[in-house]
Amino acid sequence: MILVEAKNLTQRFGENTILTDVNLKVSRKEAFVIIGPTGAGKTTLLRILDLLDRPSAGSIAFSGIDITSSKRLRQSTRRRISFVQQKPIVFHMNVYDNVACGLRWRGVKETIIREKVMSVLELVAMHEYKDRNAKTLSGGETQRVAVARALVTDPEMILLDEPTANLDPISASKIEEVLTHVITEKKTTMIMATHDMSQGQRLADRIGVMIAGRMLQVGSPREIFISPQTREIAEFVGVENILPGIVTGRDGNLANIEVEKQNIEAISAYHEGERVYVLVRPEDITLSLSGESSSARNNLVGRIVKMVSVEPLVRIEVDCGFHLLALITNRSSEEMGLTIGKKVYCSIKASAISIIKRW
Amino acid sequence: MEEIWTGFIKAVGLITSFDPEVIEITRRSLMISASSCAIATTISIPLGSLIHFTSFRGKRALISVIQTLFGLPTVVVGLFVFILFSRAGPLGELGILFTPVIMVIGQVLLITPLILGLVISALSGVDKAVSETAISLGATRLQTAILTLKEGKFAVLAAVVMGFGRAFSEVGLALMVGGNIRGFTRTLTTTISLETSKGDIELSMALGIILLLIALSINITLNRLQQR
Numbered sequence: 001m002i003l004v005e006a007k008n009l010t011q012r013f014g015e016n017t018i019l020t021d022v023n024l025k026v027s028r029k030e031a032f033v034i035i036g037p038t039g040a041g042k043t044t045l046l047r048i049l050d051l052l053d054r055p056s057a058g059s060i061a062f063s064g065i066d067i068t069s070s071k072r073l074r075q076s077t078r079r080r081i082s083f084v085q086q087k088p089i090v091f092h093m094n095v096y097d098n099v100a101c102g103l104r105w106r107g108v109k110e111t112i113i114r115e116k117v118m119s120v121l122e123l124v125a126m127h128e129y130k131d132r133n134a135k136t137l138s139g140g141e142t143q144r145v146a147v148a149r150a151l152v153t154d155p156e157m158i159l160l161d162e163p164t165a166n167l168d169p170i171s172a173s174k175i176e177e178v179l180t181h182v183i184t185e186k187k188t189t190m191i192m193a194t195h196d197m198s199q200g201q202r203l204a205d206r207i208g209v210m211i212a213g214r215m216l217q218v219g220s221p222r223e224i225f226i227s228p229q230t231r232e233i234a235e236f237v238g239v240e241n242i243l244p245g246i247v248t249g250r251d252g253n254l255a256n257i258e259v260e261k262q263n264i265e266a267i268s269a270y271h272e273g274e275r276v277y278v279l280v281r282p283e284d285i286t287l288s289l290s291g292e293s294s295s296a297r298n299n300l301v302g303r304i305v306k307m308v309s310v311e312p313l314v315r316i317e318v319d320c321g322f323h324l325l326a327l328i329t330n331r332s333s334e335e336m337g338l339t340i341g342k343k344v345y346c347s348i349k350a351s352a353i354s355i356i357k358r359w
Numbered sequence: 360m361e362e363i364w365t366g367f368i369k370a371v372g373l374i375t376s377f378d379p380e381v382i383e384i385t386r387r388s389l390m391i392s393a394s395s396c397a398i399a400t401t402i403s404i405p406l407g408s409l410i411h412f413t414s415f416r417g418k419r420a421l422i423s424v425i426q427t428l429f430g431l432p433t434v435v436v437g438l439f440v441f442i443l444f445s446r447a448g449p450l451g452e453l454g455i456l457f458t459p460v461i462m463v464i465g466q467v468l469l470i471t472p473l474i475l476g477l478v479i480s481a482l483s484g485v486d487k488a489v490s491e492t493a494i495s496l497g498a499t500r501l502q503t504a505i506l507t508l509k510e511g512k513f514a515v516l517a518a519v520v521m522g523f524g525r526a527f528s529e530v531g532l533a534l535m536v537g538g539n540i541r542g543f544t545r546t547l548t549t550t551i552s553l554e555t556s557k558g559d560i561e562l563s564m565a566l567g568i569i570l571l572l573i574a575l576s577i578n579i580t581l582n583r584l585q586q587r
Contacts, residue, residue: 079497081495105496153496
């Protein structure tokens, strides 16, 4: 069942178009994560979904009812949604009162408020701070209060804008823990914006990739990770080898693609003469000193031009007519005695490669 | 110099001995200014919130007009009120000219733009994220306005104190519409003005000292508020 549906949302501020024709359908109980680089329009989209801003064009429906233009419906619908902004602010009151605000505004009885506020403060592990002036909290604590404040009203949908972007790793994982609880136990519908692909994969049922104001691809975390549909998405989701090539022939479901005069075989439906990008994740490349033992379809020989150690892994750049970036463990690199200038074989399975159209 | 010094000694004497006339005038001054300040605040806070939280054509122009009226000459307000309430004027039948009531009315006219303008800027000074967060958490417009006022309470209080200070220290209006009637409409400022021209330096000085002390405490309060 669809809880929120946005159709053709466009947002313009003067000359600038921030969102272009964004369509979005989120089901009840779904965790939807919008990923995209800074400035992609994620915040703008969330603000429209929270009914803080009106779109320049397009419509939003909640539970099938269009609420784009009705002032009364917007107010009542807004009370079913909570929004945790990227840099949340707290009011000049203690933590308890900050969290209680939303309930007081809804006219809830103080005894019930007390119960709800205390339970949600415990959930975010801030109950010991209830009498603290909220303005004196650290960034991570403020964020937890903001999450508590958003959850206390039992919203049908919670919107989060980069909830862990400015936090230290411990605070960030606490917030994620709370969010996991909210989506798995309470089954609250969630729409979250993040630029952190791995966070998206941990929390999302579905991911939407937003780049330059457009929702370019929507799919399961695995789909987005394995087969990004455009070059921008591929770059964003961490495909570091993006090689321009041309399809030179086909053999069953395999396509032969020429990249810098080398042949690469990959599973693809593209036809001869089509311009494509060959996408290879660095972790899908196996390095060896002799290519013979490999069962992979593609074995490219080259010389190591660069090695950067990021414990426990090492990123190795190999020049095999074009540059390929491989990621292996430091230990296996040491075992093979890899150094700059050394000749290596790069093996890539045909199934590990994805091919996208190059315009 | 000698004269000023003896004047000063006598003035201090008047204050420390709680001279009944000094006390009476000071009390009246405080009462009138406090009343006008209370009324002006009651008008300005809701009206200021309304202006701040609604967008309409000419809003900027309206705010400019309000700000221009900050420096409204007291005698102009005095003249206006005088014409309005004099025997032959449109509201002459009320017969309130030369009473404390009309002094309050005049002062309300004088300081409402000041308090109103400062309330609006106090609200604009509150981070826009406050009202947005409130709206997002389900607050109605009224609830949002109340929260924003609370968040900007020191600036709002400062606005009220400024209004009180202006009402308390002005002389032109009080003299014109109050008439400086002994035991009835005489305030600190009007008495100083009259007694000085009569040559009674001691009483003027005593009242001047009180005026200064009160003005000083108002300013200290204001400074503290603005530092919050």
